[in-house]
Amino acid sequence: MAAQASRLKVSQIGAVTQIEFVDRNILDESNIQQISDEICGLIDDQPTPLVLIRFGNVEHLSSAALGALITINNRIKGKDGKLRLTEIDAQIREVFTITKLDKIFLIFDDADEAMASLT
Amino acid sequence: MNSQGSDHHDAFFAMEVDLPYCELNIEQIQVKVASELCSRDYPKEGVFAVRLAIEEALVNAYRHGNKKDADKRVTFECSIDSTSARFEVSDEGPGFDISSVPDPTDEANLEIPSGRGLLLMREYMTQVEFVPPGNRVRMHYQRLAE
Numbered sequence: 001m002a003a004q005a006s007r008l009k010v011s012q013i014g015a016v017t018q019i020e021f022v023d024r025n026i027l028d029e030s031n032i033q034q035i036s037d038e039i040c041g042l043i044d045d046q047p048t049p050l051v052l053i054r055f056g057n058v059e060h061l062s063s064a065a066l067g068a069l070i071t072i073n074n075r076i077k078g079k080d081g082k083l084r085l086t087e088i089d090a091q092i093r094e095v096f097t098i099t100k101l102d103k104i105f106l107i108f109d110d111a112d113e114a115m116a117s118l119t
Numbered sequence: 120m121n122s123q124g125s126d127h128h129d130a131f132f133a134m135e136v137d138l139p140y141c142e143l144n145i146e147q148i149q150v151k152v153a154s155e156l157c158s159r160d161y162p163k164e165g166v167f168a169v170r171l172a173i174e175e176a177l178v179n180a181y182r183h184g185n186k187k188d189a190d191k192r193v194t195f196e197c198s199i200d201s202t203s204a205r206f207e208v209s210d211e212g213p214g215f216d217i218s219s220v221p222d223p224t225d226e227a228n229l230e231i232p233s234g235r236g237l238l239l240m241r242e243y244m245t246q247v248e249f250v251p252p253g254n255r256v257r258m259h260y261q262r263l264a265e
Contacts, residue, residue: 025146027145027146027149027174028145028146029178060167060170060171060174062171062174062175062178062236063175063178063233063234063235063236063238063239064178064236066232066235067232067233067235068232070230070231070232071232073230074230091163091164091167095171095239098238098239098242099223099224099235099238099239100224100229101229103229104229104230
């Protein structure tokens with residue numbers, strides 16, 4: 001079976017792994033599972049993961065995607081790493097507020113500030 | 120997918136889909152509904168809200184109602200006019216007691232990956248009603264006066 005195309009754009013900036021999404025809508029269950037598996041794989045490759053996730057391209061996001069982010073956050077915390085979220089559209093930011101997940105995720109408007117907080 | 124309506128932006132639009140979950144194209148449904156809302160000049164916040172609520176209701180029907188049996192059927196119905204949009208999603212499951220669903224915003228539940236779909240449906244729709252025994256949800260989005 002052919003390998004699935006990555007749903008992420010990943011770049012390494014110093015010690016920080018920067019992740020962007022290919023998809024504008026992070027809704028579909030199988031896509032979310034693939035995204036979660038890919039990011040967890042990146043985390044597992046690092047002793048102390050420092051991860052910046054940029055949502056600049058994302059227009060819609062479901063509760064299943066939030067669940068994947070929680071799983072990712074828990075895995076990073078388990079390795080004493082750090083996760084930062086940035087460039088979240090105002091409507092999606094509201095989803096984080098409604099679910100009170102803005103209490104467990106560190107969210108930055110500005111990607112540079114998010115990056116600075118990791119290094 | 121059965122639908123009826125006209126191109127006129129004030130016209131009533133209705134759609135019904137009754138398929139095994141494995142044949143259901145949620146994105147296609149969302150895009151069609153969003154297109155109908157946009158053609159009636161619903162605000163973008165309303166389109167976002169409806170898309171999210173539809174996603175959550177359909178995925179809940181599969182995950183919790185049909186216990187991830189993709190061969191079981193999920194039914195989606197909607198009716199849209201220029202002032203409001205109504206949706207109904209049902210599954211083949213036995214239903215559930217809505218009062219038994221934990222509050223995902225409780226401090227103790229914040230780091231649990233699942234359980235937020237219902238919260239989002241209620242927050243984003245004007246009205247959400249589960250029809251006993253709980254395997255059918257009715258959602259209503261009322262467009263605010265501008």
